[in-house]
Structure formats: C-alpha cells, structure tokens
Amino acid sequence: MSNGDRILRQAIDWHIRLADGDTDLWHGFVAWLEADTAHAKAYDRVASDDALLDDRGAQPVRPTIVPVPRRADARRKKAVFWGAGMAAVLTGAIGLAYFRPAADAPYFVEAPAGGGRQVMLADGTRIMIHAGGRLRLDRAHPRLAAIEKGEALFQVRHDPANPFRVEAAGRVIEDLGTIFDVAARGPELRVAVAEGSVSFNSGQNHILLKPGMVINASADDQIEIRHVDPGTVGAWRLGHVDFDDVALRDVVRQLRLSNGIRIALSPELGSRRFSGVLRNDRGGDEIVRSLAQLSETRALRVAGGWMLERSAAR
Amino acid sequence: MEGSAEFSGLRAYFLRERPTLLRLLKARLGNPDEAEDVLQELWLRLSTMNSAPIAQPGGYIFRMANNMATDRHRSLSASMRRESEWIETYGQSDEIVPPVEAGMLASERLRQIDAAVAALPERTARIFRLYRYEDVPRRTIAELIGISVSAIEKHLQVAYRAIHALEGADDDEPGTAGEQER
Secondary structure (H helix, E strand, C coil): HHHHHHHHHHHHHHHHHCCCCCCHHHHHHHHHHHHHHHHHHHHHHHHHHHHHHHHHHHHHCCCCCCCCCCCCCCCCCCCCCCCHHHHHHHHCCCCCCCCCCCCCEEEEEEEECCCCCECEEEEEEEEEEEECCCCEEECCCEEEEEEEEEEEECCCCCCCCCCCEEEEEEEEEEEEEEEEEEEEEEEEEHHHEEEEEEECCCCCCCCEEECEEEEEECCCCCCEEEEEHHEEEECCCCCCHEEEEHHHHHHHHHHHHHCCCCEEEHHHHCEEEEEEEECCCCEEEEEEHHHHHCCEEEEEECCEEHHHHEEECC | CHHHHHHHHHHHHHHHHHHHHHHHHHHHHHHHHHHHHHHHHHHHHHHHCCCCCCCCHHHHHHHHHHHHHHHHHHHHHCCCCCCCHHHHHCCCCCCCCCHHHHHHHHHHHHHHHHHHHHHCCHHHHHHHHHHCCCCCCCCHHHHHCCCCHHHHHHHHHHHHHHHHHHHHEEEEEEECCCCCCC
16 A cells, blocks of 8 residues: 555544544644644545535435426525435435425425435425425425424524424424424324424423423323434434334334324234334335234234234244 | 533633644644634634533534634635636636636536445445435444444445545455554
8 A cells, every 4th residue: 555545544534533533532633634744635635525525515416206396596505405315315215306396385295105305495404204294385484394294304404583393283393403303194293303402382282392302292182201312313214213122002103103004903912012123115015014023913904004913823 | 691601611622722723723724824813713703602512622622623724725725726727728817717617626526426435335335425414423323223333434434435546445454543643
C-alpha cells in the first residue's frame, strides 16, 4: 500500500470515530493532523466529500415509485433534504417525491400496500408514510398534515412561531421540535416520539410527550402511556418491525394501526406474548403467515380479516 | 431559564479547549489568521445558540469547529477553481463566474460517490446509507441489524475506502485504527 493510501485510510478511520468522539479523541486527532501536512490534506478530502452528502438538497433523487409533479426549480435552499431518497435506496420499498401539486387545494398522498413512501414538504419537513398509509396535505396550510389512515414518521423542520400539526383520529399532535411517529386507523391512535417533544391533544386530554414515550388512544379516548427505546421509534421504515416479548394483542393492535390488517385472537391466546421480526414491506397475507409461524399459532381466514388460534398439535 | 446553565457549560468548554481548538483550525486551514477568524466565528455562534442540552459538550464544540474548517475549505477551493478556470479562458479574474460551475463539479463528484456506494456489498451499502444519508446513529444501526458497533465501523471503513477508490476496499482487515497513536 502506498504511503498516500495509508494516510487516506487513517483519515477515514479518524473521520468515522470523530463522529461521536469525546474531547480526548479530538486531542489525539489534532496531534495526528499536526504530525504531517499530508494528514490534513487527506483528511480534508474525506471531510469535503462527506460534507457534499450533507447538502445534496439540489440533487435530483430517484423515486422508485411513480414520480409526482416536481418543481422545475432545481436550486433550493441548502440541505433541506437530509438525505433524500435514502429510504428508497435502502429498502427499495420507499419512494420519494418532492411534492408540488398544481393548485392550492388539499391533496392526498398514499403509499402503496407493498411499500412506503416519502414526502418532502417545501419547508424541509420530511414525512415517511408506512405502506398502505394515506395522508391529506394542503398547500394553503403547509404546516398541517392529516392522517386519513395508517402510520407515518415525521421529521419536522421546527418553527416555534408556527408549529407543525398533525391531525389524526380526531386528535391533534403538535410538534415542539422533533421526530415522531403517528399511526391512526378509525378512532384509534398511537403516537411515539423519537426526538424532541410533542404535544398531544384530544380535547379531553392534553399531554406533553418526551422521547421514548408512546401514547395509545382508544376509541373511547382511554389513554395509555408506555416507554420504549427512542431509537426504535419509526424503525418500520427499515422494512421490518422487531417485537421483543410483546403481548400478542399489542402486536395485533400494531398490525391493525400500521398495516391495516385485522386479526382477532381466540380467547386462549389473550395472555400470549410474542418475540420475532415481521417484515412490513410484504402483503398482509404474508405478514399474518409469518406471525402465525413465529408465534406457533394457526391463522384462519374470517370475514374481514384473520383469526389466530392455538395450533392443534405440537 | 434552566437552559442558561447549559450554555455557560458550553462556554466553559470553549474557554478550556480554546488552545486545542486553535491548533485544530491551524492544522486544518494551514493559516493562523484564518484559524483565529473561524474561532471567533465559533464563539459568536455558541453565544447565539439555543441552549438545548448537549450530551458531549467537548466533542460537540470540536465537531462544530471541524465542520466550519471543512466549509471554509470547500468554499475556498470552489472559488479558487472558478478563478483559475476563468483565468485560463479569459486571462483575467475581475468577473464572477456563476456559482453553477461549482455546483456542477459537486454533482459530478456526488454521482461518483453514489456509484461507489451502489457497487458495495448490499449490507455495507445499506449501513452506509443509514448512517450517512439517514443520520441514524451507529449504536441504533447496530441494534437494528443485530451486529456490534465495531462491526458497523468496519462496514463504514469499507464504504469510505471504496468512495476514495482505495485498494482493498472490500477486504475486511482491521484497517489502521489500531495503529494510530492516540
């Protein structure tokens, strides 16, 4: 390996480790930079390329789903995209669309059953819609989104003077600078916060949600709050959902909210717990089959959905 | 406000680390005056910043300084490149070339990077995209994929090496992290 290559490798190693380095690591890095001017040059190559990835906002992204009308204007404000199109590339299931409907009227964005969809709003707010989800947006009210059905992850460009609001299942969720996930179907709602905080308002209940908090609201506005690892919020966008010792009825509820799959549990499964990974970029039938297999139950087709019961033989 | 305590914490860190911050900027920019400029700018930014709690104030300030040095380099090299191209073509430099030029060079490089990432083994490409495009923290990626954080770092090394067209980009040798003096 040439000396230049060796130095470039070192520069890369530093760059990776510095991303979450403490003061000591930075001191080591400064010493390394000072040891040889070639070190600084190599590091600059690595850092400059990496910075390029940060402001690829002006770059066209490749939608994997049907492209929607895109604004011709190629030069937008810097780095509004975070890293647009990534999810698309990463699961192959999520398409990205830079949304520009023609008229100032409400419009709908829907993710097909087999894959998610990403929407970028003009202010840089990014919404990832879970497969089968449907959102209502309105150019006249750019800081408002309504979930018609399904689940979406919001990465909101925060503006204290003009908070971003999500309406879902008759409640209002207001961003206070944050990343959060909302799933709604009919009157049921779940909100989970990954970063920052969110205000939840059902008229009757007004609650401030912090990272890792999950709120479940039922049809009769019964509220239940849980705590999860904030890093797992919105993890469905990776194409799968991990359950770790979760009550089977909660798994069923989640599949109903997120995927629109209706599953009834036979009474003897009421207290059963479930651990396993379900792909959520698959069709409902396939998801139910995996669930049955992993939970050692039997899935029967019933009117309007499925019924899980204990498998007969073991 | 309780935030002000955090702010003075940041400021305290800045003051304590100022000499090393200056060394960092000098080493990166190769110019003491410019290093002082950037340090001053960093100080101003810190004093106007919203004081949200920060997990690692020391690392945070160094990262800010380092990013500012990178930005300085990039705008500098873009303007130098514009200048030299202009001089080559027209023999003078008192006109401004539209910034589109620099943008085009950047997009060309981005395409190269994308191609390099696309050519990586699927798992490596996925990890790199999560980390670099989605800003998912390494620890979270490790949990999601079910491998260790250091294995994630190996994948990232492979990806960055491929981007910089280094030989052995797809090998899995430990790299130079262990050899570095710390």
